[in-house]
Amino acid sequence: MKPETLYLLFIIILFTIHSPSHSNNTPVKKELAASELKPYGRSFLNAENNLELISSAVHFGFSFTGESCTIDAFINNADGHNYLQYELDGVYQKRLKVEGNKVQPITINAGNDGKHTVWVYKATEAATGPIIIQKITADNIKAIKSSNEPLIEFIGNSITCGAAADTAEVKCGQGVYHDQHNAYYAYGPRVARALHANYILSSVSGIGIYRTWNMDAPSMPLVYEKQSLQTGDTMHWDFSKYSPKIVSIALGTNDLSKGDGVHERKPFDSAVFVKDYTAFVQLVKSKYPKAIIALLSSPMVNGDNRTLLQNCLTAIKSNVDALYPKDKAVQLFFFQPMQAHGCAGHPSVEEHAVLANELFPFFKKLL
Structure with missing residues (x-):
């Protein structure tokens, strides 16, 4: 057997030994339930384990990888609407309108395929009614806790x-x-x-x-x-x-x-x-x-x-x-x-x- 062939065979064997099999890969987390979020401000988990955002500027954060994430949100008012607003990677973006009493998927586009951080806020006050968060979908999604600042x-x-x-x-x-x-x-x-x-x-x-x-x-x-x-x-x-x-x-x-x-x-x-x-x-x-x-x-x-x-x-x-x-x-x-x-x-x-x-x-x- 030629030296070049032996060398190639050696590389293939080495790669096989040290490469983890597909079944052992850590799965990419695709979904974050509302119960996993760490909100800051007046909010509560209801009987359906959905997060109800109550007070003005109550907020939660999460990180993900990829170009976009989707927030499933709704309000208990078929004829009404309410507003969220958000930061992307530390920069304020805009308000997001939430309508009707059925789940509304709200997509946030990050613009590139890297790792991103999002903070979502309730733009309105308690008297306008709660905004209810069901889940968030994205690759490698993870809830973020607020800092320990005063x-x-x-x-x-x-x-x-x-x-x-x-x-x-x-x-x-x-x-x-x-x-x-x-x-x-x-x-x-x-x-x-x-x-x-x-x-x-x-x-x-x-x-x-x-x-x-x-x-x-x-x-x-x-x-x-x-x-x-x-x-x-x-x-x-x-x-x-x-x-x-x-x-x-x-x-x-x-x-x-x-x-x-x-x-x-x-x-x-x-x-x-x-x-x-x-x-x-x-x-x-x-x-x-x-x-x-x-x-x-x-x-x-x-x-x-x-x-x-x-x-x-x-x-x-x-x-x-x-x-x-x-x-x-x-x-x-x-x-x-x-x-x-x-x-x-x-x-x-x-x-x-x-x-x-x-x-x-x-x-x-x-x-």
Whole structure:
């Protein structure tokens, strides 16, 4: 036998010995069930083991390889719609419309065949109803857990939700209320990302400390402990899931509102506001005893009402600090007045960036 033939035979035998058989290959994971995801924010697994996304900006992440992945999502409303939004490889992309009450496969195209990371967010608030995730399909798919960075919880109203901010797809006055929601670009998530902090949003449009923008109820103290942030919910939120370093509370805009001109509206009662706000801070402290409480004013409240709100917040701080002399003092932040250009007097996406820039040094110091 020629030397060249012996050498070739040797190479073939060596390759055969060291190459794993097809049956021993590790299978490529193709599907990620909703129960395997690691969401951050208010959500829960329902009886069908599907993930229901509840609160504004509740989010989950996953990695995959290949050019695309598919998210199976739906809502329990045959005539309605809702919105997700997502980051691809660390870059924000767009909102994704979820329609009807049947499973809707949503494909995300990555553009190339490499490894990719996706973070998916609920763009809308709890009152718009849950978005339900059934599964995600892609090659080598794997759930990602949020980092262990400090957590900020943002409690607030429509401004905190990012409501009426994004008119890129649906202009003001068109569609339904949540068509302009963009929780990802609200001031809270913006400033948290700038600080490399985690965040959750507990926010409800139109809500205040002791009344709504046009009615006497519900108020934030009535819904905060409800899983869905709505009064009719019999399920209570499990506050042991998270331990915020800071709890930011931005309420008062709707308490000071003059109403809609239809429902009877009594003048703003500062004594009730201070009493109920103080009690609400006590409720929050009972959930998170070690958290720093930060009270934020409203950029939408101007003139005499701005001064009134600031005076009320100062009184609330004094009350709480006196009740908890051994705890870290309540912190105050007063926004600069803003003439907003979003829908119905709300901050736009660009103006939320202004608010986040204002807040950044304040939260940086607290962290």
